[in-house]
Amino acid sequence: MSTHIGPVDVDALRARLDRATTAASIAGLDGLLVTPGSDLRYLIGAGGSSFERLTCLVVPVGGTPLLVVPKLEHPGYAGVPTDELGVEVATWVDGEDPYALVARALKGTRHAVSDMTPALHALRLRDVVGGEQVLAGPVLRELRMRKDAAEVAALRAAGAAIDRVHARMAEWLAVGRTEREVGADVAEAIVAEGHAVAEFVIVGSGPNGASPHHDLSDRVIEAGDVVVVDIGGPLPGGYCSDSTRTYVLGEPRHDDVWRTYAVLQAAQAAAVGAVRPGVACEAVDAAARDVIADAGFGEFFVHRTGHGIGLDVHEEPYVVGGNDLPLEPGMAFSVEPGIYLPGRWGARIEDIVVVTADGVESVNTRPRELVVLPA
Structure with a gap:
């Protein structure tokens, strides 16, 4: 279950999401798929780890970010300022297909997946998203290397x-x-x-x-x-x-x-x-x-x-x-x-x-x- 990592500066997080979208566009990507880990912390202030149920932040270029999260884990994201950040939230329950939720939020054919996404999720995302998947690290590290x-x-x-x-x-x-x-x-x-x-x-x-x-x-x-x-x-x-x-x-x-x-x-x-x-x-x-x-x-x-x-x-x-x-x-x-x-x-x-x-x-x-x- 994910946990909020403490007080956050909403303006700083919003700027990070904007910079990430811009960097993805410059890299010729149509969107980013970010699973729990340090990249997700950096972008929306949420910590936690990946489990067998998919949690994924979808950041489409030219669209509205979407946080796909299991309904039973959603309370762990209560402190994340999704409304202020303009991030929509889609919950799912066991028996539903979260990967389809991700696919519906995406446009285009070239997307980047966060580097530490477990193969369990990376391979399923590849199957449903189609097109080309690359690592998000080369995009996000350009932002994360330069500390404010x-x-x-x-x-x-x-x-x-x-x-x-x-x-x-x-x-x-x-x-x-x-x-x-x-x-x-x-x-x-x-x-x-x-x-x-x-x-x-x-x-x-x-x-x-x-x-x-x-x-x-x-x-x-x-x-x-x-x-x-x-x-x-x-x-x-x-x-x-x-x-x-x-x-x-x-x-x-x-x-x-x-x-x-x-x-x-x-x-x-x-x-x-x-x-x-x-x-x-x-x-x-x-x-x-x-x-x-x-x-x-x-x-x-x-x-x-x-x-x-x-x-x-x-x-x-x-x-x-x-x-x-x-x-x-x-x-x-x-x-x-x-x-x-x-x-x-x-x-x-x-x-x-x-x-x-x-x-x-x-x-x-x-x-x-x-x-x-x-x-």
Whole structure:
């Protein structure tokens, strides 16, 4: 069942729908089909997930938007300002064909379907709508990549909330505890500090820190361990945090930790310093990657430098080699180089930054040095 995600600016939502319609027309589309997920949140302020019953926002070019929703789930949309947005609503009950409702609202032969639409619905829509279906992502990401002032404020709030969790890490991260025990406490704190949910908690201690997407395990944290803590999630309004800091319990076990970490810190600073309007995403990636490679650790930096963030933790733009997209004010993304030494230890530093009119703003302000906690 979908849920409204909090106070919304009706004028802002109406402008988004208008821009989406215009962008669809420019792309040669006859309409958009948007199922529950972050695209639907962006356009009408409704959260939720897709289930076996179809919910779909139909945005025809040159027509009236229509929200097709199961009657039993309609109460979950009570807070969505459909009347003010000029969105008609059509409910359906089990035994009726919701896909036919969508088809009747469409004109033309070329439509875009939101990227995360389950195959269960995408294939049925294809069958009844006919013509050509393409992904809506290339259209909607052009709107969502450029955050407005309210979205940037939401990301600042998310950054401050996750910073408060990192500031408390000494409460939980200690020798003799398992990663899973630490992770449970951190997840509870993420919610206590203002998030709707802890979407992810990575506590990678010792050799587990060399796996960038390590989750949690029953490994007991030991004195001298380097520990990567990557945490985040959405605030009640839907906008997400994502921040990584690296800790060490007492004196590092490995004698190369301080020298290697200094390289990583320089790489992260170089990448953040490269961010400004007009710079290509790939140039920001190169700014971090070159520092790491020049120090002899190139093969141990095994992922892109960053990903966009907003209503999704991972969205456009991606800060990666080969992406020549120029940065523009309002674009928000992570800057998170890492160095991972298999079987030994790893480290990552991650901030969320926003491109400003003349440079960059970081929404995370915690120290980026290797944080030493008591052993």
